[in-house]
Structures are given as C-alpha cells and as structure tokens.
Amino acid sequence: MHECPYCRKLEAYNFGTYLDQTKHWIIFLAPNQSNLGTCVIALNRHHGTLTGLNSEEWEEFVQLVERMENAVKKAFHSTLVNWGCLMNSFYMENKPDPHLHWHFIPRYRDPVEFAGHTFEDPHFGYMRPRPPKKISEDVRVEIMSKIRKHM
Structure with a gap:
C-alpha cells in the first residue's frame, strides 16, 4: 500500500486498494467490484463528519467528483454515478471512531465486458445490496490502471 499518514488506519477499515490521492483525499478501489x-474516497486526515470540512477540502472534493466521474465514464461507459457518505458501520461499536469517506458507485444500464468478466447492474435505478463480485488481483490491477489512464 502507498505510504501516507492515514493509510494504515484506513487499511484497517477495509476501504480497498490504494488507487490515488490528492492533497486532501485518498482514493481506494473498493473491495466489492x-x-x-x-x-x-477518504479524507486525508482523521475527521468523523461532513461538518468541519474546510473550504479547501470541499473545493478539492468537488474537483475530484468531476475527475472520478469522467474517468469511469471514459474507462467503462458508466451511465451515472451514485455518491454516498454512509457512516453507519462505525457506530456498530460501543466506541465509534468514524472516518469521513464517500462511496463512489458507478451504475450501468447495460452489462460491461472487461478483463474476461461480465459486470452487470441488475438493480439499475434502485439501491439494493450488491452481492460481492469475485475477481482476481490481476483484474483489480487492470481496473485501477484503466481508471488512472483517464484521470
């Protein structure tokens, strides 16, 4: 994993595999593809809520939204992207230690063929639990490479 002040802690949260970072945000390819x-996309300092982000962090996040959505649209032809700031799992413990992060979930009207796999979005238009997609580490690397190419 890439070395940065928060990566070890973020790795424990299982946000995924390091993909890239900006001054204020770290991007991970999520475990479930x-x-x-x-x-x-996690804040590059320990902070638990949207309240308290400074204007520079917000401004950079807005730029990151455009950058990420454009990259995935070019790479895989996503139809749209859902963003969510869901902190619930941190509060399942008696002593929560939340870390501000966003879920970036591309949605696809049509199946996508990539690296020998068919990626389908059978609940397109709805928010339903997504079963894990089993892919190899090699395919994860290919996904990250394709996203980076368009960032």
Missing part, C-alpha cells in the same frame, strides 16, 4: 469501478 460488483459495480465496475466502485471506489471509496
């Missing part, structure tokens, strides 16, 4: 290109 049932929606091709799904990522987690």
Whole structure:
C-alpha cells in the first residue's frame, strides 16, 4: 500500500486498494467490484463528519467528483454515478471512531465486458445490496490502471 499518514488506519477499515490521492483525499478501489469501478474516497486526515470540512477540502472534493466521474465514464461507459457518505458501520461499536469517506458507485444500464468478466447492474435505478463480485488481483490491477489512464 502507498505510504501516507492515514493509510494504515484506513487499511484497517477495509476501504480497498490504494488507487490515488490528492492533497486532501485518498482514493481506494473498493473491495466489492460488483459495480465496475466502485471506489471509496477518504479524507486525508482523521475527521468523523461532513461538518468541519474546510473550504479547501470541499473545493478539492468537488474537483475530484468531476475527475472520478469522467474517468469511469471514459474507462467503462458508466451511465451515472451514485455518491454516498454512509457512516453507519462505525457506530456498530460501543466506541465509534468514524472516518469521513464517500462511496463512489458507478451504475450501468447495460452489462460491461472487461478483463474476461461480465459486470452487470441488475438493480439499475434502485439501491439494493450488491452481492460481492469475485475477481482476481490481476483484474483489480487492470481496473485501477484503466481508471488512472483517464484521470
């Protein structure tokens, strides 16, 4: 994993595999790729809520939204992207230690063929649990390479 002040802690949260970073945000390819290109974007300092982000962090996040959506649209022809800031799992423990992060979930009207796999979005238009998509580490690397190419 890439070395940065928060990566070890973020790795424990299982946000995924390091993909890239900006001054304020770290991008991970999410463990579950049932929606091709799904990522987690975490704040590059420990903070638990949207309240308290400074204007520079917000501004950079807005730029990152455009950059990520364009990259995945070019790479895999996503139809749209859902963004979610869901902190629930941190509060399942008695002593929560939340870390601000966003879920970046590309959605696809049509199946996508990539690296010998068919990625389907059978619940397109709805938010339903996505079963894990089993792919090899080699395919994960190919996904990351294709996203980076368009960032």
